[in-house]
Amino acid sequence: MNGRFPIAMHIMTLLCASNESLLSSEYMAGSININPVLIRKELSNLLKHGLIISQLGKNGGYILAKPAKDITIAGIYQAVKPDAILGQAKNQPNPACPIGKEINSHLKNLDAEIEQVMLNKLGTTTLAEFCKKFE
Amino acid sequence: MNGRFPIAMHIMTLLCASNESLLSSEYMAGSININPVLIRKELSNLLKHGLIISQLGKNGGYILAKPAKDITIAGIYQAVKPDAILGQAKNQPNPACPIGKEINSHLKNLDAEIEQVMLNKLGTTTLAEFCKKFE
DNA sequence: TAATATGTAATAAAAATTATTACAATACAA
DNA sequence: TTGTATTGTAATAATTTTTATTACATATTA
Numbered sequence: 001m002n003g004r005f006p007i008a009m010h011i012m013t014l015l016c017a018s019n020e021s022l023l024s025s026e027y028m029a030g031s032i033n034i035n036p037v038l039i040r041k042e043l044s045n046l047l048k049h050g051l052i053i054s055q056l057g058k059n060g061g062y063i064l065a066k067p068a069k070d071i072t073i074a075g076i077y078q079a080v081k082p083d084a085i086l087g088q089a090k091n092q093p094n095p096a097c098p099i100g101k102e103i104n105s106h107l108k109n110l111d112a113e114i115e116q117v118m119l120n121k122l123g124t125t126t127l128a129e130f131c132k133k134f135e
Numbered sequence: 136m137n138g139r140f141p142i143a144m145h146i147m148t149l150l151c152a153s154n155e156s157l158l159s160s161e162y163m164a165g166s167i168n169i170n171p172v173l174i175r176k177e178l179s180n181l182l183k184h185g186l187i188i189s190q191l192g193k194n195g196g197y198i199l200a201k202p203a204k205d206i207t208i209a210g211i212y213q214a215v216k217p218d219a220i221l222g223q224a225k226n227q228p229n230p231a232c233p234i235g236k237e238i239n240s241h242l243k244n245l246d247a248e249i250e251q252v253m254l255n256k257l258g259t260t261t262l263a264e265f266c267k268k269f270e
Numbered sequence: 271t272a273a274t275a276t277g278t279a280a281t282a283a284a285a286a287t288t289a290t291t292a293c294a295a296t297a298c299a300a
Numbered sequence: 301t302t303g304t305a306t307t308g309t310a311a312t313a314a315t316t317t318t319t320a321t322t323a324c325a326t327a328t329t330a
Contacts, residue, residue, distance in 0.1 A: 006224040013234050031232040035320050057328020058274040089141040097166040099148050106268050107141055117256045133241050170289045192297025193305040
């Protein structure tokens with residue numbers, strides 16, 4: 001996992017706290033202290049996942065696509081989740097080894113199980129609840 | 136998360152399947168298809184965590200430190216787990232922003248909760264059970 | 271029509287991961 | 301007691317991934 005989830009959470013929290021006024025990528029980059037282009041890339045992704053809405057042109061910016069009480073942390077995680085939460089080996093194991101031959105498929109199954117319990121847990125908190133912590 | 140967990144699992148599974156005969160780092164590197172020095176680094180770490188035992192010198196190698204039924208996947212994960220399973224932002228958020236100022240501590244709490252449910256789940260499977268899948 | 275945003279491509283810089291080389295220390299076996 | 305195979309680890313190089321920057325087309329408002 002890289003820094004995408006913290007960035008996505010930061011973006012969503014800012015938008016939640018903005019109380020439906022448009023925020024610019026420049027403003028959010030200032031809060032996160034990161035390059036505006038990277039933010040816009042993540043914003044593109046959140047947009048694609050239907051979590052936010054953008055408005056082009058002057059005075060444009062971003063707002064949440066729906067009420068924060070209807071967005072769960074799980075939904076945000078889904079938008080940025082890596083292929084394998086438990087990590088992926090870069091090299092193909094030796095197919096002549098009885099363990100090496102099969103291990104990737106077993107690890108993949110394990111990964112799917114873990115992702116499920118994570119999503120269950122992350123699904124119990126809404127963005128609105130998370131945002132309340134900042135009051 | 137990088138490739139350390141898959142490597143650690145591969146090592147532990149090989150040792151479990153070896154039925155208490157010593158395996159060399161060279162042999163394991165061949166199954167995993169990775170550089171022997173990297174394997175030895177991970178072996179050092181597993182050693183430090185008390186999961187395996189090494190024997191120096193000619194005909195040396197590695198074996199499990201205890202029966203595979205007494206080792207859980209959670210125990211293996213603990214040996215290689217990253218600081219933050221949900222990822223860490225590289226940059227310090229803007230302390231002048233009310234969200235930026237606090238978000239890291241809230242994300243850290245969230246991370247701890249998620250790690251706990253992961254460990255609970257990984258704790259329900261032993262290495263012996265995982266190893267049985269390969270029969 | 272000027273100004274201010276989003277959206278995105280191309281590229282550069284930095285950081286992290288993985289691989290390699292080298293060699294000391296140890297223990298077995300002939 | 302000497303040669304050999306193995307662990308253990310440091311130093312360095314190569315590769316890959318992540319993050320930052322530059323540039324600019326497109327859209328919208330005033």
